[in-house]
Amino acid sequence: MDKDAELTKCSKAMSEWLSLSMQISFRTHSMFFKERGFSHSQIATLHMLSHRKECAVNDVSHMQSISNPAASQLLDQLVKRGFVERYESNEDRRIKYHKLTESGIKMMEESHSASKDWYQSLINDLSQEEMLLVTDALDILNKKIQVFKSKSKCKDCHKGDRS
Numbered sequence: 001m002d003k004d005a006e007l008t009k010c011s012k013a014m015s016e017w018l019s020l021s022m023q024i025s026f027r028t029h030s031m032f033f034k035e036r037g038f039s040h041s042q043i044a045t046l047h048m049l050s051h052r053k054e055c056a057v058n059d060v061s062h063m064q065s066i067s068n069p070a071a072s073q074l075l076d077q078l079v080k081r082g083f084v085e086r087y088e089s090n091e092d093r094r095i096k097y098h099k100l101t102e103s104g105i106k107m108m109e110e111s112h113s114a115s116k117d118w119y120q121s122l123i124n125d126l127s128q129e130e131m132l133l134v135t136d137a138l139d140i141l142n143k144k145i146q147v148f149k150s151k152s153k154c155k156d157c158h159k160g161d162r163s
Contacts, residue, residue: 024118032114036107041066041074046100049084050108054097056089083107 001009033043041064048063049055061071075098078084083104089095100108126134 021119025115028115028118029111032111042078045074045078046083046104046108049098049100049104054099056095056097060098078104 030040030043033046038046044064045055045060048060052059057068057071057075060066060075061068064071064074066074075084075086079086079098083101084098085101086096086098089097123131123134
């Protein structure tokens with residue numbers, strides 16, 4: 001098979017895998033949070049906070065494409081539920097930062113654990129040979145995506161990144 005045909009075949013397989021896995025992951029994650037009474041905006045904010053050390057109101061408003069007052073109200077709801085903590089900036093007391101509380105961290109860990117269940121079932125159905133092939137392929141893709149990420153011009157791709 002020539003390079004163009006392999007590229008097309010690989011691109012199609014990657015696209016199909018991403019589409020299916022994202023659908024399942026999104027549904028699993030959404031169900032976990034919906035059962036606990038969270039809105040999509042709250043879920044997105046909790047994810048943002050789980051990947052960053054802290055966020056100001058304007059970080060949330062930018063990420064969610066909402067006004068600062070709406071972002072502040074969203075964060076207030078999460079603070080009242082005990083999943084987010086608010087504190088003042090050491091440099092400027094007018095700036096309020098937010099981070100996950102221990103309860104918020106624990107809930108995010110539980111959500112990740114619930115999300116892992118579906119792909120763990122998938123892995124359990126693989127033969128040992130298939131597991132080796134998948135692991136090798138994913139190792140290659142993980143290395144490539146790290147390089148891609150480091151070259152990315154997306155300013156938010158790296159801000160407060162814990163990985």
